[in-house]
Amino acid sequence: MHHANHFYGHAHILAEYCGLDPEQPPRIDGYVQHGWNVVDGLGLGTPYVPGRPIFVYSERTRRRAWSMGRRQATVIGAPFLYLLALRPEAAEAPAREGTIYYPFHGWEQQKVLGDHQRQVDEILETEAGPVTFCLYWNEYRDDQVRTAYEQYGRVVCHGYRGRQWLDTDRHFLDKQLTELRRHKRVASNRLSSAIFHGVAAGCEPAVYGDPMQLDREDAPTAARIRRDWPELHGKHLDPEAARASALAELGEGFVASPAELRAMLGWTEHFSKATARVPA
């Protein structure tokens, strides 16, 4: 339906979970929330087609979406949880070590403003073990930025999320999961999907440091996030409270069975056979 469904290989993971070909995910009859956000689950500026479901992570997001006029929000849980169901952690996994840090990234059309050096200093001061920096693809490709981080630790990138169904790195989340499972802690200067995914993958979360500003960013939203999720902000958090809060945001407990998910996404035989859909 919308190219955002293929971001981070979400559609591919859901197809694999449903027992379909992950290389060729069928068209999703709606929109999959492509990242954690504090609005209606859709990315800003997504042209919403009325009457089609938005598949959101959590009940909280669904309630918010409803209050914003989105009547078809349906909770399925984060695609990352489906990935976790597909890739259970090996019993003899090597011991976790250090921290993976996600410096808050901009995207193609919004660059991050802030003091990067001070941020790195604070990270190295806080983290006991080795630090891996995970950069967004546009920063990673920028030799200057990448080499700047490489002085302080390993630098990785999970890939390109994709755009208009092209160049999607469908193993983005797989790569992220593998990296997360190598680390004890996951940290960032902003509460974001990466932190939630980290918690789900068994890391201790931390959110600290200069939150930085996006070019033309809505500052009150960032402040609201700090107010609403205090248990996820700080250098050393109450692990149980943080975990419970983060998993709730991903929609733990709401993961659908493959059969139910197929029916929700419009991946059943009924849809492929139907010529016209007559409402009940």
Next chain:
Amino acid sequence: MIGGEMPSFTEDRPRAGGALLGFLAERLPADARVLIAGPHDDALIDALAARFPVTCLVRSQPEAIALDARGLRVLCGSLAKLTGDDQYDAVVALDGLGRLCSVEGPQLDWAECLRALHHALHPGGTLLLAVENELGLHRLVDLGSATAARTDSDWSPLGEFGSKPGNADRLAAHLTTEGLTVGWLGAAWPVPEAPTLIATAEALRDGPAGVLSALTASAAARAYAGKEVLSDPRRLAAAAVRDGLGLELAAAWLVVAHREPGPAAAPDLPPVLIGDGPVIELRSGDDGPWTRRVLREVPGRDVSGLNGPLPAGRLLEELLLAACLRHDLPIVRRLLTGWASAQPGAAADNVVVDQDTYAILDPSVPPPTDVIRRFAQTLLGGGYAHPWPAATDLPTLTAILHGAAGLPSPDEQVPAVDTLPASRREQEEQIRALRRQLADAESRAQRFERELVKKDKELRKARMQIATFSGSVGFRVAKLGMGVARKARNRLRKGLS
């Protein structure tokens, strides 16, 4: 003929009757001389006549003639003409007091009718009386108004403007003031003329509210199957009984009262009676759990499965609806899978859930087909909010529910059977939903058209580029020249004209 008879009139609304009213009337003291006051169902009159010496009081002459022809003693005329000379051991007025006076003579109000019946009782005699609740379930869901005169018998349709007591307490108080002792009082559900569930105030207050509410809802479902109503009587009945309004919203109140001095023993009536043919009683066991016992069987209905302990819990359908409304998917899925594994053949409105126990409420109900689809139909038809708002058609929602219940995909061929009450409010909700879907579809169509225009433009451009860059150099130059020449010619033509 006692005077006031109506020679060319027959009652045009259903007479009081049914298994439960019959059962109650038969509990009158043995050998009692009985006056059946007002129109009652033939079966009820026959059952009473088989046990007691019976006299019928009716205002319609044709009906009196018919009763007389069946060998019954009949008084034909208006209650106002009844003198206190002829007294009875029992008066049965299960049709209420609204159809005792004819068009002739004084029009007695409720209290005056009661007094007249009181005077027809021997001292110590028993009165079996029904009082319709003008704010009862049957009124609340009725499409018509009780105060609109529609049929021949509505010469003064009072409805809620009448003078009869408006609740059970006031009814009991009135009877006491009148000099009658109330021995027993029950709430009759779901319709006054032929109730299929009768429960005492104590049972409604202290009994198993979940199961009683489920049984009341089933009784309402059966009484209103396929009928046009304002709102779904099942939900109203269930909510009333569950939330402690079972007595207040009952269709009618039934009382057994005695003229002073009262008999030594009041009739032994169970706290709850159920039945639309067979008669079943519910009683609280000595050590807590309630039991169910079949008191009367009818041929062709196997109700033997009903004997034994009453299952506990709440109706699955209501639990599912509540979980859907709360968007509590984990609970919805747990209920669906529990249902599918424990009672896959029973409909959601015939299963009660207590913790993880799924029991069939009424084992005598034949199992319907495709129970999940029926529940999907309930969700959509009732306009209930649920966790899959984009699934607006029955096959899609059924497929999702099957998935959530861990069942294989549904068979597409099964046609949906509609035996639910047809509620106006739900129809209104469906129209709203359809309007919304239509508006959504409209705006989707517009969006696709815009996309199409955009894609067409891109396609034209791409074709032009392909044409420009394909072929030999000479051919391309010639083609370009032709294009320029054509444009120049067109321009010239425009300029000339």
